[in-house]
Structures are given as structure tokens and as C-alpha cells.
Amino acid sequence: MSAALQGPRAEPLTPPSSVPTLARRAPWLALAVGLGLTLFAWDQSVHALKSEQQHRFSLRVGALHSQLADRLAVYEQVARGAASVVTAFPAIHSAEWRHFVDGLRIPERYPGIIAVAYARATPANRGQDLVAAMRADGADNFRIWPESAGAERVVNIFAAPASEGNNRALGFDMMSEAIRRNAIERARDSGEPTATRAITLKIDETSGAQPAFILYQATYRDDRAAATPSARRAGFTGVVLTPVRIAPLIDGLFTDDQRDVGVEIYDTPAATEFPLYRNGPQRQDAPQFSAMQSLMVGGQAWAVRYANLANADLGGQPWVPSAVLVAGLTLSLALFQMMRSMTATRARALILADRITASLRRQEVERHQLFTQAPLGIALIDHDGLIMDCNPAFAQAAGLSRAELIGADMRLRAADQSAVVALDAALQGDSGKLEIDQPLLMGGRRGHFSLHVQPVTSDREFLFALVFVEDVGDKRRAEQHIQYLAHFDALTGLPNRVLLFDRIAQALKEARRDGDKVAVLFIDLDRFKVINDSLGHSFGDEVLRSVARRLQAGVRESDTVGRLGGDEFLIVARQVKDPSDAAQVAEKVVAHLASPFNVGGQSFVVTPSVGISLFPDDAEDAEGLIRCADIAMYNAKESGRNGYRFVTREMGTKSRDRMDLEGNLRHAIAQGELFLVYQPQVDTANGHIVGMEALIRWRHPHEGLILPGRFLPVAEETGLVVAMGDWVLNEACAQIRRWKDMFGLDIPVAVNVSGAQFRDGQLPIKVARALDANGLTGPELEIEVTESTLIEDIDGATATLNALKERGVLIALDDFGTGYSSLSYLHRLPIDKLKIDRSFIHDLSIGVSNASVPRAIVGLGRSLGLSVIAEGVETEEQLQLLRDLTCESYQGFLFSRPVPAEQLDPLLAKLTALRALPISAMPVSPPPAQPTAPASPAP
């Protein structure tokens, strides 16, 4: 198949170069833009969230800071209030102080304030007065401490609510300690609430450091003293002090929902290392939001740092950035995917388009190849009958060039009118087929063409007509040849059986019409098988061709000579008025074949046996006539060959008998109807029995004894002869065994084997089995085979004979002298004995021959070292002649007919006795021939 006609190859699905780069990159660009926008939106949403949270944080910080400032202001108010009380009641006693402070309900309302105390300023030298006054007020153990002091003392005289710690602080000179002193002096000078830096309160010194501060509010002798610092210093009477622990102060300030904001307080804005207060566990290094605020506490600047703790709920919608991110990514990827699939679809579409285009191109090429290379002639004809196009095969069939054909008017130029009709029909929409034995177009080549004219339409509209042309010349010739082979004999060229039947049928039709007779002559060549077997098939074929020529030359033209097969010919003679007309034809046949044939340098005579049947006398159809002629031919053969016979009623009966015989023979073996007779073979010189030949007989239940000449041909034709031969072999061996046991028989018994047994290939095995079964060694048995059997397949026969010889049996060549072959093969065969055919012995007695053949055979035997026996010796004269020829032995009616085995027992007994005699006592002349009469009908 040409490459153009091959199917499309599987191509990889890669985008073709025609898909633009931009289109291929578009999904990636879209993905990049999508991701960019997503990140931007996410960033914006994060910023918005942060701003919102920052704002909320600021609001909360503002609220917290105000709360803190407010509380401290309230605490300052407490100090101020207490100072007002002291100013109003300078002589206030400790009980009244306690009463006043208890009324403030400090623990509940002012978390972190440890006490509200009052310290009185007194010059150092008036300290004892103060102690005395205090003791007089009920504080028995009151003393001022520490004792070493400056010129001015400010001594803690009242502290409420009463507690062990507060009581312990009584008498403490606060000017003795720098931080306190500093604060008191600022308080004294300013008249405003003044706080210390962060300190550890005296009451906490033992229990552990807790950041605290003390808020001082100075008291004066009268309010006017507050006008200037010096006036205030002059009118200074003491200070109200409120020690405050910072942690409780702040802790109590915030509600639970405010605790997610971390607060750190430092007492100096510069030192933010160690906080006075921290409400979170640890300071966060990088809190999300933080703010530093300052706070004035008693004239002391505090720094307050606010920061959102990790768990801070700053409101807003924190999920929004994540949602934006997820949505953006999803959308970007979806867009990417969609664009990719759109690009892939487009790419696939382009690939498909490419493929379809390629496929269309290929189809175009294929159509063109098909059109140009088609062995069928194709022409396209338009609606005017003009040739639009045609392929080379059409041009070749037409015998014109393509240029001459294109545009030619097919209808005007067609040489055959039927082609014009078919074309007209096609132009009208009808297809048609025809065969023409003309040129396709006038002026073109003549040929035998098969034309098929086919209109081509689309939507019922005629497009053009197609004319297919096939040159069927060769086909027709082949068909004619096949026809010829089907009806004619390939070897001779004569009509065969099929045509003969046809010719007879035709002749019968004519004869019925004209009231004539038809004669059928069945011709079989005598002894043709021998020619074929001995001289070879090609020789036989040449003889058959020569016979055919002579037969044809000898009949009228209206008669038919045919060959049925093998050496059987048939002549059908018409217009036969009388049987004598048929006889004349037969005589002519015999006469024509009478003169010798010369084939391959050899000259010989072939004689025919002819059987004649007549219509309507003998049969009314071909089959019947041939069967009758066949029967008549057999009769002619039986009657001595080389002649003709008309079929008779009796012949028909005989033929039927033959068929009956075949049927009965099949049962004969099984029914035990066969038996053997034995004919002695005698030494010509001394008359001693030297051997015996076993011969088959059939005792038919109705017909009595039947000789082999009648049933053997049937057995051979049907193949029954093989089974029959097996039986003979076994029976003969069994008889040898019996005779051996009875008389110590030591002469061979001969058994005939047919050609079929020989060809069977099993003969040596069967012989060995028969010998073994009867305990025989081999030389007791002699196998007789005819010359023609050997010549059929000389190599196969040699092998069989050698195998038999190896087993020890003797071989005799039967009917010797009747064959056509040269005798050159003899020395190659392991033969022991030649048997001169009885026809030569018979000829001796009637003086036809001068004994040249028997003499030659005896001479041949001697030269080859073979013994020679003559068959059919009936007279003393024949015996004498054989003695003269020094032929060693003979068999024949003269000595004994073939007889059943038991009839030979006396002879064999005698033979045994003779063997026992000394040689001198033996008779010199042969014993008188005493043909033993057969027990049952003479065999």
C-alpha cells in the first residue's frame, strides 16, 4: 500500500505553533494579576483592621487613663479633706481623728490607701512637749523616732484606721528620711498635695517590698498662710499623709473587661526599666498596640504605658483579611484554571483543525491515487455526455490518450449502441451494466469490456455519470478455458464424461424427433494396463492420444468421440437407422486401431474390445446406454478381445450376477466358505514331489464350487483380496504345520499373493506372523508374485521382497514370460524360481510355438542361478519336451489336479518313505502319473 493510502498517524497533542504566545501566557498573567490584587486587598484590609483596632485601643487607653487620673484626684481630695479637718480643728485628738477617718470608709472606697495619718511639725527642741501632749491624749508609749533629728521635725501623731502597722508608724519623724522630707518640704511650700517617689512603706519593710507612695497635704495655722511660699513655711503646722500601695490602687480601678490592656506605671518618665506597677505577667516586647501617657500625681510626674495583651479583643472583623486572602486566591486560581482550559480548548481546536486539514489533504491524495492507480477504468461524464475526466486505466482500455478523451462526446463516439443506451439512461438517473465486444470509442482499441454506468446525484440533482470499465478479455478466456476443462479431457482433448452425457442427451432428442436410433460404443483397450505398467505412464499417455486421433479420424463429423477415463473411450453415433450401421462403426474402430502404433521408437499393436448399445432398443437415457455398452464390452473381452459385441439380455443378467457375487464374497470369508486345494510340483527327472502350490476355492452354498478366475477379479476390484490373502496365508501355514507334524514335510508350499497385498506394505509382517504362529522358520513357504505386480513399483517391490527374503521364505515369479518389460530388473530381485506361464506350455502341445520362449526362460534361469518350473503340463509330450529343455520341475493335470489337502496325505506319506530309502533303491524313472481325482467337484 502506498504511503498516501495509509491511515493517519497518531500525532502528539502539542499546541501548534499557530497558537499565539500571548494566548498561551494569558492564564499566567491573569494569575499574577489576581495574586497581586489579592495581596493588595489583603494588605488594605489588614491596614483597615489595624486602624480600627488602633482607634479602639486609643479610646480604651483614654478611658483607662481618665479613670486613673480621676482616682488619684479623688485620693488627693481625701488628703485635702483631712487637711481641712486639721486646719479647722487644730486641737483634734487621736480619737476624733480615728472617728473622722473611719467615716471615710477607706478600705471599701479608696483601695490602696493604707491609712490617713497626720504628722505634726514641731521644732526639735519642742519634741518633748509633743510627746507629753500625745501621752496625755492617751498614747502612753508615744515617742519620737528616730531620735537623732534635724531642727524641724514632722512627727506622725495620728494614723487611722487603727492597725498594728499604722500604730507602729506613730512617732516617726518623717523629716529623718530624705525622700519623705523632700516631699514634705514641697508640700509645705506649695500647699498642694505632693507625692513621694515610689517607696517601700515602713509597714511593708518587714513583709516585703510593695511599691507605694505617700501623698502629703500640708496644714497651716490659717488659710492666709497659703498666699506665698514663705507665708506657708511660716504657718506650717504639719502634713496629712496618705500612704498608698499602687497595686491595689490600680487593680481596683479596672473592670474585668478592661484587663486585656496591659498597664505599666513608672515614677519617672525617663526610667521605664522597673515599673511601679504591671498588670500583665510580662511586658510584651512588641505589642500590637501601645501608648505612653504621663500623669501628675501629687506634683510627681508618672509615666503610664498601655499595651494590648495577647488576648486583647480589639473589636473589628479580624477574619476579613483572611477571607479577602482566601477569596482572592480562590478567584485567581479559578480564573487561571478557566483561562488555561480556554487556551487548551483553543489549542486543541487548532490541533484538530490542523489534523482535519491534513486528513482532507490526505484524502485528496488518496482519491487521486485511487483514481489514477485503479486497475478499473473510470470516466466522469457530464450531463451533455462529454467526458469530464478519466483515469489512465480508462485511456488504456479505450486505446486513446487522455487528451483525446477529455471533452469527447461519449454518445456520439461510442462504437456500441448499447453503450449509448446505457449512458442515456444514466443521464436520466438509471444505472446499468453491459458487456461489449467493440472499441469503447470509435477509433480506439477493440476489446471485451464490462461497463458499469452509474449516475451520481446530490439532493436529487444530477452531477455527473461515472463509467467503470473493466477489460474482461482475459477473464472470459479463462472462463472459456475452465468451461473447456469441465467438458473436455485434458489428455486427449476429447469430450469428457460430462460433455458425453450432454451429447448423448442431444442425440436422443434428435433421434426421438427424427425416429432414428443412437448407437453408443464403449471401447476398452486390451492389455493397456500392461503397456502402462511396463513402459511407463508418459508412454501410455502418448498411446492414448494416438488412439484418440485414430478414433476421431474414423467417425463422421456428426458423431462424438469421447474419453471416459483410463483406457475407456466412447463413441456416440447419430442418425443410425439400423444396428448394422453401428456394427460398421465398430468395425471401423477395430480396423483403424489394427495397424501398429509407433510410440517412442517402439512398434506395437493395441486391440480394442467394443461394446454397443442402441437407443431406443437397449435403454432410453445416456446412463442406461453407457451401462449396456459397458456390459457388452466385457462380453467382447471375455470372448477373446479385439472385437465388438451388441448388448443382449443375457449379458445384462450376467452383469447382475457379477454384482451378486461381490455381495456374497464379502460374507464368504466370515462364513468359512473358502478353502485351499494343493497341486504338487514334480521333479521332471525323477518324478518326486518337490513342492506344492496352494490354490483358493469357494464353496458357494447355492452355486457350489466357484473357481478363482470368477471371483478373484471381483475381489481385486473391491479390495477384498487383501483380507482373502491374509486368510490364505494363515491357512497354508497351518497346513504346512500339520503336514510337518504328520510326515516331517520338508518341501515348500507356494502361496499366490495379489498386487493389492503387495502394495499394502504389511506383507512381510503378516508373513512373519503366520510363520511364527505355526512355528515355521521360513523356507517351508514360497511366495508367488506376478511379473506385472513387481513392475508397478519396482523399488517398493524390491524392498518387500528383500524383507520377505530376510525372513527366509522363497520367492517365485509367476506367469513369467507374459510381461512386456525387459528382463534386466531380474538380477536385482531376490528371486528363487521362475514359473513359465502355462500358455507357453499349451502352445507347445498344439504346435503354435517352437518352444523358443520356454527354452529362453530355462536358459535365463540357469544363467541367473534360478530354478525354473513349468505350469499347465497336461501331456507326456509336453513333459518330454520340458525334460529335453532340462526344465527342472513342472506342475499340471498330468501329475495331479489341485486337490484338497487330505487327498495328498498318501502321496506325502509315500514321499517320506522314499526319502527313507537308500539312493540306489530309488526308482530311476518318474512314477506313473496318477492324477488324483478331486473329492468334490473337480477344481
Ligand SMILES: Nc1nc2c(ncn2[C@@H]2O[C@@H]3COP(=O)(O)O[C@H]4[C@@H](O)[C@H](n5cnc6c(=O)[nH]c(N)nc65)O[C@@H]4COP(=O)(O)O[C@H]3[C@H]2O)c(=O)[nH]1
Ligand atoms: N489348463 C490347465 N490348468 C492347470 C493345469 N495345472 C494347473 N492348472 C491351473 O493353473 C492355475 C495355476 O495357478 P496360477 O498360474 O498361479 O494362477 C492362479 C492364481 O493366479 C490365482 N489364484 C489361485 N489361488 C489364489 C490365491 O489363493 N491367491 C491369489 N492371489 N491368487 C490365486 O488364480 C489363478 C487360477 O487359479 P486356478 O483356477 O486354481 O488355476 C490354477 C490351476 O488349477 C493344467 O495342466 N492345465
